[in-house]
Amino acid sequence: SAAEAGLYTATDQIVLLTPENVDSVLVNSSAAVFVEFYASWCGHCIAFSPIFKSLARDIKEWKPAVDLAAMDCAAEENRKVCISYGIRGYPSIKFFHAYSKADSEGEDFAGFPRDVQGLRRSIIDKLETHKEPWAPACPPLEPTSQAEIDSFFDTNNVQHLALIFEEAKSYIGREVTLDLLQFENIAVRRVLNTEEGLVARLGVTEFPSCYLYYPGGNFTRLSVKIEARSFYSYALQRLPGVVRSGKPPPVSTPVLTGNSEEPWRPFNRSRVYMADLESALHYSLRVEVAAHTVVKGEALISLKKYVAVLAKYFPGRPVVRNLLKSVDSWLQNQTRDEISYEAFKDILDNSAQSPDAALPEGVRWVGCQGSQPHLRRYPCGVWTLFHVLTVQAKNTRGTDPKEVLMAMRNYVHSFFGCRSCAEHFENMAMESLMEVDTFSSAVLWLWSRHNLVNNRLAGALSEDPNFPKIQWPSPEMCPACHAVKANGDHSWIQKEVLPFVLSYFSSSSILTDYLE
Numbered sequence: 001s002a003a004e005a006g007l008y009t010a011t012d013q014i015v016l017l018t019p020e021n022v023d024s025v026l027v028n029s030s031a032a033v034f035v036e037f038y039a040s041w042c043g044h045c046i047a048f049s050p051i052f053k054s055l056a057r058d059i060k061e062w063k064p065a066v067d068l069a070a071m072d073c074a075a076e077e078n079r080k081v082c083i084s085y086g087i088r089g090y091p092s093i094k095f096f097h098a099y100s101k102a103d104s105e106g107e108d109f110a111g112f113p114r115d116v117q118g119l120r121r122s123i124i125d126k127l128e129t130h131k132e133p134w135a136p137a138c139p140p141l142e143p144t145s146q147a148e149i150d151s152f153f154d155t156n157n158v159q160h161l162a163l164i165f166e167e168a169k170s171y172i173g174r175e176v177t178l179d180l181l182q183f184e185n186i187a188v189r190r191v192l193n194t195e196e197g198l199v200a201r202l203g204v205t206e207f208p209s210c211y212l213y214y215p216g217g218n219f220t221r222l223s224v225k226i227e228a229r230s231f232y233s234y235a236l237q238r239l240p241g242v243v244r245s246g247k248p249p250p251v252s253t254p255v256l257t258g259n260s261e262e263p264w265r266p267f268n269r270s271r272v273y274m275a276d277l278e279s280a281l282h283y284s285l286r287v288e289v290a291a292h293t294v295v296k297g298e299a300l301i302s303l304k305k306y307v308a309v310l311a312k313y314f315p316g317r318p319v320v321r322n323l324l325k326s327v328d329s330w331l332q333n334q335t336r337d338e339i340s341y342e343a344f345k346d347i348l349d350n351s352a353q354s355p356d357a358a359l360p361e362g363v364r365w366v367g368c369q370g371s372q373p374h375l376r377r378y379p380c381g382v383w384t385l386f387h388v389l390t391v392q393a394k395n396t397r398g399t400d401p402k403e404v405l406m407a408m409r410n411y412v413h414s415f416f417g418c419r420s421c422a423e424h425f426e427n428m429a430m431e432s433l434m435e436v437d438t439f440s441s442a443v444l445w446l447w448s449r450h451n452l453v454n455n456r457l458a459g460a461l462s463e464d465p466n467f468p469k470i471q472w473p474s475p476e477m478c479p480a481c482h483a484v485k486a487n488g489d490h491s492w493i494q495k496e497v498l499p500f501v502l503s504y505f506s507s508s509s510i511l512t513d514y515l516e
Protein backbone atom coordinates (compact mmCIF):
# COMPACT_ATOMS: atom_id res chain seq x y z
CA SER A 1 0.00 0.00 0.00
CA ALA A 2 1.00 3.65 -0.29
CA ALA A 3 1.57 3.95 3.44
CA GLU A 4 4.22 1.24 3.24
CA ALA A 5 5.93 2.76 0.21
CA GLY A 6 6.14 6.18 1.90
CA LEU A 7 8.99 7.53 3.97
CA TYR A 8 7.23 7.10 7.32
CA THR A 9 5.60 4.23 9.14
CA ALA A 10 2.94 3.94 11.80
CA THR A 11 5.59 3.75 14.50
CA ASP A 12 7.18 7.15 13.80
CA GLN A 13 4.78 9.16 16.00
CA ILE A 14 3.69 10.92 12.80
CA VAL A 15 0.09 10.70 11.59
CA LEU A 16 0.10 9.13 8.11
CA LEU A 17 -2.45 11.01 6.05
CA THR A 18 -4.65 9.27 3.49
CA PRO A 19 -7.66 10.53 1.52
CA GLU A 20 -9.81 8.69 4.06
CA ASN A 21 -8.43 10.24 7.24
CA VAL A 22 -7.21 13.66 6.08
CA ASP A 23 -10.40 15.51 7.07
CA SER A 24 -10.66 13.95 10.47
CA VAL A 25 -7.03 14.85 11.22
CA LEU A 26 -6.88 18.39 9.85
CA VAL A 27 -10.42 19.73 10.11
CA ASN A 28 -11.67 20.92 13.48
CA SER A 29 -8.90 19.14 15.35
CA SER A 30 -8.37 20.12 18.98
CA ALA A 31 -4.60 20.18 18.38
CA ALA A 32 -2.61 22.27 15.92
CA VAL A 33 -1.03 20.12 13.19
CA PHE A 34 2.14 20.55 11.13
CA VAL A 35 1.91 18.51 7.93
CA GLU A 36 4.77 17.55 5.69
CA PHE A 37 3.64 17.01 2.09
CA TYR A 38 6.38 15.07 0.35
CA ALA A 39 7.09 12.79 -2.58
CA SER A 40 8.76 9.52 -1.70
CA TRP A 41 11.08 9.75 -4.74
CA CYS A 42 12.34 13.24 -3.93
CA GLY A 43 15.92 13.33 -2.68
CA HIS A 44 15.41 16.31 -0.39
CA CYS A 45 12.41 14.58 1.15
CA ILE A 46 14.45 11.43 1.75
CA ALA A 47 17.21 13.51 3.33
CA PHE A 48 14.70 15.39 5.48
CA SER A 49 12.76 12.34 6.70
CA PRO A 50 15.17 11.32 9.49
CA ILE A 51 15.02 14.89 10.80
CA PHE A 52 11.23 14.91 10.79
CA LYS A 53 11.26 11.52 12.57
CA SER A 54 13.66 12.80 15.24
CA LEU A 55 11.49 15.86 15.68
CA ALA A 56 8.47 13.61 16.20
CA ARG A 57 10.32 11.64 18.89
CA ASP A 58 11.57 14.85 20.45
CA ILE A 59 8.15 16.50 20.83
CA LYS A 60 5.93 13.47 21.25
CA GLU A 61 4.80 14.72 24.69
CA TRP A 62 3.36 17.81 22.99
CA LYS A 63 0.79 15.90 20.95
CA PRO A 64 -2.37 17.17 22.64
CA ALA A 65 -1.29 20.71 21.70
CA VAL A 66 0.54 20.13 18.45
CA ASP A 67 0.85 17.03 16.31
CA LEU A 68 2.87 16.09 13.22
CA ALA A 69 1.45 14.47 10.09
CA ALA A 70 2.75 13.56 6.65
CA MET A 71 1.30 12.77 3.25
CA ASP A 72 3.07 11.08 0.35
CA CYS A 73 2.01 13.06 -2.73
CA ALA A 74 3.82 10.56 -4.98
CA ALA A 75 1.14 7.99 -4.25
CA GLU A 76 -1.55 8.09 -6.96
CA GLU A 77 -4.40 7.90 -4.51
CA ASN A 78 -3.14 10.98 -2.61
CA ARG A 79 -2.66 13.24 -5.63
CA LYS A 80 -6.07 14.88 -5.50
CA VAL A 81 -5.68 15.75 -1.86
CA CYS A 82 -2.22 17.26 -2.41
CA ILE A 83 -3.56 19.36 -5.29
CA SER A 84 -6.48 20.55 -3.16
CA TYR A 85 -3.99 21.84 -0.57
CA GLY A 86 -2.11 23.70 -3.28
CA ILE A 87 1.08 21.65 -2.98
CA ARG A 88 3.57 22.21 -5.81
CA GLY A 89 7.01 21.51 -4.42
CA TYR A 90 8.39 18.91 -2.03
CA PRO A 91 8.86 18.84 0.82
CA SER A 92 6.30 21.45 1.87
CA ILE A 93 5.24 21.96 5.45
CA LYS A 94 1.91 23.51 6.30
CA PHE A 95 0.54 24.68 9.62
CA PHE A 96 -3.06 24.01 10.55
CA HIS A 97 -4.16 25.79 13.71
CA ALA A 98 -6.57 24.05 16.07
CA TYR A 99 -10.17 24.01 14.79
CA SER A 100 -9.17 24.70 11.19
CA LYS A 101 -12.14 24.80 8.81
CA ALA A 102 -12.79 22.30 6.03
CA ASP A 103 -11.82 24.82 3.35
CA SER A 104 -8.51 25.77 5.03
CA GLU A 105 -5.44 25.18 2.89
CA GLY A 106 -3.24 25.65 5.94
CA GLU A 107 -0.48 28.19 6.25
CA ASP A 108 2.73 27.69 4.31
CA PHE A 109 5.75 27.17 6.53
CA ALA A 110 8.15 28.54 3.95
CA GLY A 111 11.89 28.17 4.41
CA PHE A 112 11.48 25.90 7.41
CA PRO A 113 14.68 24.97 9.28
CA ARG A 114 16.27 21.64 8.41
CA ASP A 115 17.27 20.69 11.95
CA VAL A 116 15.32 19.45 14.95
CA GLN A 117 16.11 22.37 17.22
CA GLY A 118 15.26 24.97 14.59
CA LEU A 119 11.99 23.21 13.77
CA ARG A 120 11.06 22.84 17.42
CA ARG A 121 11.63 26.54 18.05
CA SER A 122 9.70 27.56 14.94
CA ILE A 123 6.81 25.41 16.16
CA ILE A 124 6.84 27.21 19.51
CA ASP A 125 6.99 30.59 17.76
CA LYS A 126 4.03 29.61 15.61
CA LEU A 127 2.03 28.31 18.58
CA GLU A 128 2.67 31.53 20.48
CA THR A 129 2.04 34.05 17.76
CA HIS A 130 -0.80 32.74 15.63
CA LYS A 131 -4.03 34.69 15.95
CA GLU A 132 -6.55 31.87 15.65
CA PRO A 133 -8.00 29.89 18.57
CA TRP A 134 -5.40 28.07 20.65
CA ALA A 135 -5.41 24.34 21.13
CA PRO A 136 -7.23 23.93 24.46
CA ALA A 137 -4.54 21.55 25.70
CA CYS A 138 -1.78 24.06 25.03
CA PRO A 139 -0.59 25.54 28.32
CA PRO A 140 0.31 29.22 28.59
CA LEU A 141 3.72 29.82 27.08
CA GLU A 142 4.23 33.51 27.77
CA PRO A 143 6.45 34.60 30.67
CA THR A 144 4.75 34.84 34.04
CA SER A 145 4.73 37.80 36.40
CA GLN A 146 5.05 38.27 40.12
CA ALA A 147 1.33 39.09 40.29
CA GLU A 148 0.37 35.83 38.61
CA ILE A 149 2.62 33.82 40.91
CA ASP A 150 1.27 35.52 44.04
CA SER A 151 -2.27 34.43 43.28
CA PHE A 152 -1.31 31.21 41.51
CA PHE A 153 -2.48 28.75 44.16
CA ASP A 154 -5.81 30.57 44.57
CA THR A 155 -6.88 29.39 41.16
CA ASN A 156 -4.68 26.37 40.40
CA ASN A 157 -5.03 23.11 42.20
CA VAL A 158 -1.62 21.59 41.55
CA GLN A 159 0.96 20.24 43.95
CA HIS A 160 4.04 21.73 42.31
CA LEU A 161 4.72 24.93 40.44
CA ALA A 162 8.01 24.85 38.55
CA LEU A 163 9.47 28.23 37.65
CA ILE A 164 12.11 28.31 34.96
CA PHE A 165 14.17 31.46 35.16
CA GLU A 166 15.74 32.34 31.85
CA GLU A 167 16.61 35.03 29.36
CA ALA A 168 14.03 36.19 26.85
CA LYS A 169 15.74 34.41 23.95
CA SER A 170 15.80 31.03 25.71
CA TYR A 171 13.23 28.40 24.67
CA ILE A 172 13.84 26.03 27.58
CA GLY A 173 10.93 27.24 29.70
CA ARG A 174 8.45 26.79 26.88
CA GLU A 175 9.90 23.41 25.87
CA VAL A 176 9.68 22.08 29.41
CA THR A 177 6.16 23.48 29.79
CA LEU A 178 5.12 21.45 26.73
CA ASP A 179 7.11 18.39 27.87
CA LEU A 180 5.01 18.36 31.07
CA LEU A 181 1.73 18.96 29.26
CA GLN A 182 0.51 15.38 29.75
CA PHE A 183 1.38 15.26 33.44
CA GLU A 184 -0.90 16.12 36.33
CA ASN A 185 -0.21 17.87 39.62
CA ILE A 186 2.40 20.14 38.15
CA ALA A 187 2.43 23.44 36.28
CA VAL A 188 5.44 25.03 34.62
CA ARG A 189 5.94 28.75 33.97
CA ARG A 190 8.87 30.65 32.54
CA VAL A 191 10.13 33.72 34.37
CA LEU A 192 12.36 36.19 32.57
CA ASN A 193 15.53 37.42 34.23
CA THR A 194 14.03 40.91 33.95
CA GLU A 195 11.20 40.00 36.37
CA GLU A 196 13.14 41.63 39.19
CA GLY A 197 10.72 41.04 42.05
CA LEU A 198 10.67 37.25 41.61
CA VAL A 199 14.36 37.05 40.81
CA ALA A 200 15.13 38.91 44.06
CA ARG A 201 12.59 36.94 46.15
CA LEU A 202 14.14 33.60 45.18
CA GLY A 203 17.68 34.93 45.03
CA VAL A 204 18.14 33.68 41.49
CA THR A 205 21.57 34.27 40.02
CA GLU A 206 21.80 31.64 37.30
CA PHE A 207 19.86 31.68 34.01
CA PRO A 208 18.52 29.19 33.18
CA SER A 209 17.69 27.63 36.53
CA CYS A 210 14.59 25.91 37.83
CA TYR A 211 12.80 26.40 41.16
CA LEU A 212 9.87 24.60 42.74
CA TYR A 213 7.46 27.03 44.31
CA TYR A 214 4.84 26.11 46.91
CA PRO A 215 1.80 27.71 48.55
CA GLY A 216 2.89 30.10 51.27
CA GLY A 217 5.96 31.10 49.30
CA ASN A 218 8.26 28.19 50.13
CA PHE A 219 10.64 27.30 47.36
CA THR A 220 13.59 25.05 46.55
CA ARG A 221 15.93 24.92 43.62
CA LEU A 222 15.61 21.83 41.40
CA SER A 223 18.91 20.05 41.52
CA VAL A 224 20.10 18.72 38.16
CA LYS A 225 23.44 17.77 36.69
CA ILE A 226 23.11 20.21 33.80
CA GLU A 227 20.75 23.20 33.51
CA ALA A 228 19.04 22.01 30.34
CA ARG A 229 15.64 21.00 29.00
CA SER A 230 16.13 17.22 29.16
CA PHE A 231 17.33 17.31 32.76
CA TYR A 232 14.48 19.58 33.89
CA SER A 233 11.79 17.57 32.12
CA TYR A 234 13.09 14.25 33.41
CA ALA A 235 13.26 15.49 37.01
CA LEU A 236 9.88 17.26 36.97
CA GLN A 237 8.04 14.28 35.45
CA ARG A 238 9.26 12.21 38.41
CA LEU A 239 8.41 14.51 41.31
CA PRO A 240 6.26 12.91 44.02
CA GLY A 241 2.59 13.11 43.05
CA VAL A 242 3.29 13.90 39.41
CA VAL A 243 1.54 11.35 37.18
CA ARG A 244 0.75 11.00 33.55
CA SER A 245 -2.80 12.20 32.87
CA GLY A 246 -5.35 9.44 32.66
CA LYS A 247 -3.03 6.93 34.29
CA PRO A 248 -3.64 5.48 37.72
CA PRO A 249 -1.15 6.92 40.19
CA PRO A 250 1.81 4.70 41.00
CA VAL A 251 1.09 2.46 43.95
CA SER A 252 3.61 1.71 46.63
CA THR A 253 2.27 -1.77 47.32
CA PRO A 254 1.56 -3.51 44.06
CA VAL A 255 -2.02 -4.29 43.23
CA LEU A 256 -2.48 -8.01 43.19
CA THR A 257 -5.63 -9.45 41.72
CA GLY A 258 -6.91 -12.75 43.03
CA ASN A 259 -5.35 -15.21 45.40
CA SER A 260 -3.56 -17.11 42.69
CA GLU A 261 -1.01 -14.30 42.47
CA GLU A 262 2.28 -14.90 44.15
CA PRO A 263 3.48 -12.49 46.81
CA TRP A 264 5.52 -9.50 45.69
CA ARG A 265 9.28 -10.10 45.75
CA PRO A 266 11.23 -7.07 46.86
CA PHE A 267 14.11 -6.30 44.51
CA ASN A 268 16.70 -3.75 43.57
CA ARG A 269 15.54 -1.79 40.54
CA SER A 270 18.99 -1.26 39.21
CA ARG A 271 20.12 -4.87 39.10
CA VAL A 272 19.66 -7.88 36.85
CA TYR A 273 18.24 -11.11 38.35
CA MET A 274 19.00 -14.63 37.18
CA ALA A 275 15.42 -15.58 38.13
CA ASP A 276 14.14 -13.32 35.32
CA LEU A 277 16.57 -14.82 32.82
CA GLU A 278 15.60 -18.40 33.70
CA SER A 279 11.92 -17.43 33.61
CA ALA A 280 12.37 -15.95 30.14
CA LEU A 281 14.08 -19.19 29.01
CA HIS A 282 11.29 -21.31 30.45
CA TYR A 283 8.60 -19.19 28.85
CA SER A 284 10.24 -18.97 25.46
CA LEU A 285 11.24 -22.64 25.16
CA ARG A 286 8.25 -24.26 26.89
CA VAL A 287 5.42 -21.88 26.00
CA GLU A 288 6.28 -19.76 22.99
CA VAL A 289 8.08 -22.37 20.90
CA ALA A 290 5.45 -24.95 21.95
CA ALA A 291 2.91 -23.04 19.88
CA HIS A 292 4.54 -24.80 16.91
CA THR A 293 3.68 -28.51 17.14
CA VAL A 294 6.08 -29.02 14.26
CA VAL A 295 9.08 -26.72 13.91
CA LYS A 296 10.31 -26.55 10.35
CA GLY A 297 11.95 -24.43 7.67
CA GLU A 298 12.78 -20.90 8.73
CA ALA A 299 11.46 -21.44 12.26
CA LEU A 300 13.74 -24.44 12.73
CA ILE A 301 16.75 -22.42 11.61
CA SER A 302 15.74 -19.67 14.05
CA LEU A 303 15.41 -22.14 16.89
CA LYS A 304 18.80 -23.69 16.16
CA LYS A 305 20.52 -20.31 16.11
CA TYR A 306 18.77 -19.16 19.27
CA VAL A 307 19.68 -22.27 21.23
CA ALA A 308 23.25 -22.17 19.84
CA VAL A 309 23.66 -18.63 21.16
CA LEU A 310 22.17 -19.61 24.51
CA ALA A 311 24.49 -22.61 24.78
CA LYS A 312 27.48 -20.39 24.04
CA TYR A 313 26.72 -17.27 26.03
CA PHE A 314 24.01 -17.81 28.65
CA PRO A 315 25.89 -16.98 31.86
CA GLY A 316 23.70 -19.21 34.00
CA ARG A 317 24.08 -21.81 36.69
CA PRO A 318 26.05 -24.88 35.61
CA VAL A 319 22.93 -27.12 35.55
CA VAL A 320 21.15 -24.75 33.21
CA ARG A 321 24.19 -24.32 30.99
CA ASN A 322 24.62 -28.08 30.75
CA LEU A 323 21.01 -28.46 29.73
CA LEU A 324 21.32 -25.73 27.08
CA LYS A 325 24.43 -27.43 25.71
CA SER A 326 22.71 -30.79 25.43
CA VAL A 327 19.67 -29.23 23.71
CA ASP A 328 22.03 -27.43 21.36
CA SER A 329 23.98 -30.51 20.37
CA TRP A 330 20.76 -32.48 19.89
CA LEU A 331 19.35 -29.72 17.67
CA GLN A 332 22.51 -29.40 15.60
CA ASN A 333 22.32 -33.17 14.94
CA GLN A 334 18.81 -32.94 13.52
CA THR A 335 19.41 -33.08 9.80
CA ARG A 336 15.80 -33.30 8.60
CA ASP A 337 14.17 -29.97 7.95
CA GLU A 338 11.49 -30.49 10.57
CA ILE A 339 11.26 -31.65 14.15
CA SER A 340 8.27 -32.20 16.38
CA TYR A 341 7.98 -30.00 19.44
CA GLU A 342 7.40 -33.17 21.48
CA ALA A 343 10.84 -34.52 20.57
CA PHE A 344 12.42 -31.16 21.40
CA LYS A 345 10.59 -31.03 24.72
CA ASP A 346 11.90 -34.45 25.71
CA ILE A 347 15.44 -33.15 25.43
CA LEU A 348 14.52 -29.88 27.12
CA ASP A 349 13.01 -31.73 30.07
CA ASN A 350 16.09 -33.94 30.20
CA SER A 351 14.25 -37.19 29.60
CA ALA A 352 17.62 -38.96 29.83
CA GLN A 353 17.70 -37.78 33.45
CA SER A 354 21.30 -36.60 33.55
CA PRO A 355 21.68 -35.45 37.16
CA ASP A 356 23.53 -32.25 36.32
CA ALA A 357 21.34 -30.72 33.58
CA ALA A 358 17.98 -28.97 34.02
CA LEU A 359 15.96 -25.92 33.14
CA PRO A 360 13.67 -25.11 36.08
CA GLU A 361 9.95 -25.29 35.29
CA GLY A 362 7.74 -22.25 35.64
CA VAL A 363 8.31 -18.53 35.94
CA ARG A 364 9.47 -16.54 38.91
CA TRP A 365 9.69 -12.87 37.89
CA VAL A 366 11.71 -10.58 40.12
CA GLY A 367 13.18 -7.49 38.43
CA CYS A 368 10.53 -8.00 35.74
CA GLN A 369 7.57 -8.13 38.13
CA GLY A 370 4.71 -5.85 37.13
CA SER A 371 2.23 -4.05 39.34
CA GLN A 372 -0.50 -5.90 37.40
CA PRO A 373 -0.43 -9.45 36.02
CA HIS A 374 -0.54 -8.22 32.42
CA LEU A 375 2.36 -5.78 32.78
CA ARG A 376 6.11 -6.37 32.21
CA ARG A 377 7.19 -9.98 32.85
CA TYR A 378 8.01 -11.92 29.68
CA PRO A 379 8.85 -9.07 27.27
CA CYS A 380 10.95 -7.49 30.01
CA GLY A 381 12.68 -10.86 30.38
CA VAL A 382 13.35 -11.07 26.63
CA TRP A 383 15.02 -7.65 26.52
CA THR A 384 17.06 -8.45 29.61
CA LEU A 385 18.12 -11.83 28.23
CA PHE A 386 19.36 -10.37 24.95
CA HIS A 387 21.18 -7.47 26.59
CA VAL A 388 22.96 -10.03 28.77
CA LEU A 389 23.81 -12.15 25.72
CA THR A 390 25.26 -9.25 23.69
CA VAL A 391 27.41 -8.30 26.68
CA GLN A 392 28.48 -11.88 27.27
CA ALA A 393 29.43 -12.30 23.59
CA LYS A 394 31.65 -9.25 23.87
CA ASN A 395 33.27 -10.44 27.08
CA THR A 396 33.97 -13.96 25.84
CA ARG A 397 35.10 -12.81 22.38
CA GLY A 398 32.79 -14.67 20.08
CA THR A 399 33.66 -14.78 16.41
CA ASP A 400 30.78 -12.94 14.76
CA PRO A 401 29.69 -9.57 16.22
CA LYS A 402 26.21 -9.93 14.69
CA GLU A 403 25.63 -13.49 15.93
CA VAL A 404 23.53 -12.67 19.02
CA LEU A 405 21.53 -9.92 17.35
CA MET A 406 20.79 -12.11 14.33
CA ALA A 407 19.65 -14.90 16.65
CA MET A 408 17.39 -12.44 18.46
CA ARG A 409 16.06 -11.07 15.19
CA ASN A 410 15.27 -14.56 13.91
CA TYR A 411 13.77 -15.71 17.20
CA VAL A 412 11.53 -12.66 17.44
CA HIS A 413 10.56 -13.03 13.79
CA SER A 414 9.68 -16.72 14.04
CA PHE A 415 8.33 -17.07 17.57
CA PHE A 416 7.77 -13.86 19.59
CA GLY A 417 4.07 -13.92 20.44
CA CYS A 418 3.57 -10.17 20.13
CA ARG A 419 3.38 -10.04 16.35
CA SER A 420 3.30 -6.27 15.97
CA CYS A 421 6.36 -6.05 18.24
CA ALA A 422 8.05 -8.57 15.94
CA GLU A 423 7.20 -6.48 12.91
CA HIS A 424 8.59 -3.28 14.47
CA PHE A 425 11.72 -5.06 15.56
CA GLU A 426 12.24 -6.54 12.09
CA ASN A 427 11.93 -3.04 10.60
CA MET A 428 14.59 -1.70 12.95
CA ALA A 429 16.83 -4.65 12.13
CA MET A 430 16.42 -4.13 8.40
CA GLU A 431 17.19 -0.46 8.79
CA SER A 432 20.46 -0.68 10.69
CA LEU A 433 21.53 -4.09 11.94
CA MET A 434 23.95 -4.39 9.03
CA GLU A 435 25.98 -1.48 10.43
CA VAL A 436 26.98 -3.55 13.46
CA ASP A 437 30.59 -4.62 12.97
CA THR A 438 32.07 -4.98 16.46
CA PHE A 439 30.92 -6.56 19.72
CA SER A 440 30.72 -3.11 21.29
CA SER A 441 28.56 -1.78 18.49
CA ALA A 442 26.26 -4.80 18.93
CA VAL A 443 25.79 -3.94 22.62
CA LEU A 444 25.12 -0.30 21.76
CA TRP A 445 22.82 -1.18 18.87
CA LEU A 446 20.50 -3.12 21.17
CA TRP A 447 20.70 -0.38 23.81
CA SER A 448 19.75 2.35 21.36
CA ARG A 449 17.01 0.32 19.64
CA HIS A 450 15.53 -0.49 23.04
CA ASN A 451 15.47 3.24 23.80
CA LEU A 452 13.66 3.89 20.51
CA VAL A 453 11.03 1.38 21.59
CA ASN A 454 10.86 2.99 25.05
CA ASN A 455 10.33 6.38 23.47
CA ARG A 456 7.53 5.05 21.32
CA LEU A 457 5.83 3.27 24.23
CA ALA A 458 6.13 6.00 26.90
CA GLY A 459 2.58 6.68 28.05
CA ALA A 460 1.12 3.68 26.18
CA LEU A 461 -1.41 1.39 27.84
CA SER A 462 1.21 -1.32 28.23
CA GLU A 463 3.33 0.96 30.39
CA ASP A 464 3.38 -0.06 34.03
CA PRO A 465 2.69 3.14 36.03
CA ASN A 466 5.22 1.94 38.59
CA PHE A 467 7.86 1.46 35.89
CA PRO A 468 7.56 4.36 33.47
CA LYS A 469 9.38 4.00 30.17
CA ILE A 470 12.48 6.14 30.27
CA GLN A 471 15.46 6.80 28.08
CA TRP A 472 17.73 4.35 29.84
CA PRO A 473 19.96 4.63 31.89
CA SER A 474 18.40 7.53 33.77
CA PRO A 475 20.52 10.48 34.88
CA GLU A 476 20.39 9.04 38.43
CA MET A 477 21.70 5.65 37.32
CA CYS A 478 24.48 6.99 35.16
CA PRO A 479 25.10 10.74 35.49
CA ALA A 480 28.19 10.53 33.29
CA CYS A 481 26.16 9.03 30.41
CA HIS A 482 24.23 12.28 29.94
CA ALA A 483 25.32 15.60 28.56
CA VAL A 484 24.04 18.40 26.38
CA LYS A 485 25.28 19.55 23.01
CA ALA A 486 26.46 23.08 22.34
CA ASN A 487 22.88 23.99 21.39
CA GLY A 488 21.51 22.68 24.69
CA ASP A 489 19.89 19.50 23.36
CA HIS A 490 20.38 16.25 25.20
CA SER A 491 23.18 13.96 24.09
CA TRP A 492 24.45 10.56 25.16
CA ILE A 493 28.10 10.11 25.98
CA GLN A 494 28.55 6.74 24.27
CA LYS A 495 31.98 6.18 25.73
CA GLU A 496 30.30 6.26 29.15
CA VAL A 497 27.17 4.35 28.11
CA LEU A 498 29.17 1.39 26.82
CA PRO A 499 31.02 0.60 30.08
CA PHE A 500 27.81 1.22 32.02
CA VAL A 501 25.82 -1.29 29.93
CA LEU A 502 28.71 -3.77 29.99
CA SER A 503 28.89 -3.68 33.74
CA TYR A 504 25.12 -3.59 34.32
CA PHE A 505 24.49 -6.78 32.32
CA SER A 506 27.77 -8.57 33.04
CA SER A 507 27.55 -12.09 34.41
CA SER A 508 29.34 -11.10 37.61
CA SER A 509 26.68 -8.53 38.52
CA ILE A 510 23.65 -10.79 38.04
CA LEU A 511 21.90 -11.47 41.36
CA THR A 512 20.81 -15.00 42.19
CA ASP A 513 18.13 -14.21 44.78
CA TYR A 514 14.84 -16.14 44.57
CA LEU A 515 16.29 -19.06 42.61
CA GLU A 516 15.05 -22.46 43.74
Ligand code: FAD
Pocket (backbone or CB within 6 Å): 368, 375, 376, 377, 379, 380, 381, 382, 383, 384, 387, 412, 418, 420, 421, 422, 424, 425, 446, 447, 448, 449, 450, 451, 453, 454, 457, 460, 462, 463, 464, 467, 468, 469, 472, 473
Ligand atom coordinates in the same frame (compact mmCIF):
# COMPACT_ATOMS: atom_id res chain seq x y z
P1 FAD B 1 11.38 -3.22 29.17
O1 FAD B 1 11.35 -2.24 28.06
O2 FAD B 1 10.88 -4.58 28.89
O3 FAD B 1 12.88 -3.31 29.69
C1 FAD B 1 13.30 -4.29 30.62
C2 FAD B 1 14.41 -3.73 31.46
O4 FAD B 1 15.54 -3.45 30.64
C3 FAD B 1 14.07 -2.40 32.10
O5 FAD B 1 13.43 -2.60 33.32
C4 FAD B 1 15.45 -1.77 32.28
O6 FAD B 1 16.07 -2.25 33.44
C5 FAD B 1 16.22 -2.27 31.10
N1 FAD B 1 16.27 -1.31 29.99
C6 FAD B 1 15.34 -0.40 29.61
N2 FAD B 1 15.76 0.28 28.52
C7 FAD B 1 16.96 -0.22 28.21
C8 FAD B 1 17.91 0.08 27.19
N3 FAD B 1 17.69 1.03 26.28
N4 FAD B 1 19.06 -0.63 27.18
C9 FAD B 1 19.31 -1.57 28.09
N5 FAD B 1 18.46 -1.89 29.07
C10 FAD B 1 17.30 -1.22 29.14
N6 FAD B 1 5.52 -3.47 23.30
C11 FAD B 1 4.61 -2.77 22.60
O7 FAD B 1 3.61 -2.37 23.17
N7 FAD B 1 4.82 -2.47 21.28
C12 FAD B 1 5.93 -2.91 20.63
O8 FAD B 1 6.11 -2.65 19.43
C13 FAD B 1 6.90 -3.67 21.33
N8 FAD B 1 8.00 -4.18 20.70
C14 FAD B 1 8.83 -5.02 21.38
C15 FAD B 1 9.89 -5.63 20.70
C16 FAD B 1 10.72 -6.54 21.37
C17 FAD B 1 11.84 -7.20 20.61
C18 FAD B 1 10.50 -6.82 22.73
C19 FAD B 1 11.38 -7.79 23.46
C20 FAD B 1 9.46 -6.21 23.42
C21 FAD B 1 8.61 -5.33 22.75
N9 FAD B 1 7.52 -4.72 23.39
C22 FAD B 1 6.64 -3.95 22.70
C23 FAD B 1 7.36 -4.85 24.86
C24 FAD B 1 7.96 -3.63 25.55
O9 FAD B 1 9.16 -3.22 24.91
C25 FAD B 1 8.33 -3.92 27.00
O10 FAD B 1 9.15 -5.05 27.05
C26 FAD B 1 7.15 -4.16 27.91
O11 FAD B 1 6.24 -3.08 27.79
C27 FAD B 1 7.60 -4.26 29.38
O12 FAD B 1 8.27 -3.07 29.73
P2 FAD B 1 9.20 -2.91 31.00
O13 FAD B 1 8.77 -1.72 31.74
O14 FAD B 1 9.24 -4.16 31.76
O15 FAD B 1 10.65 -2.59 30.40
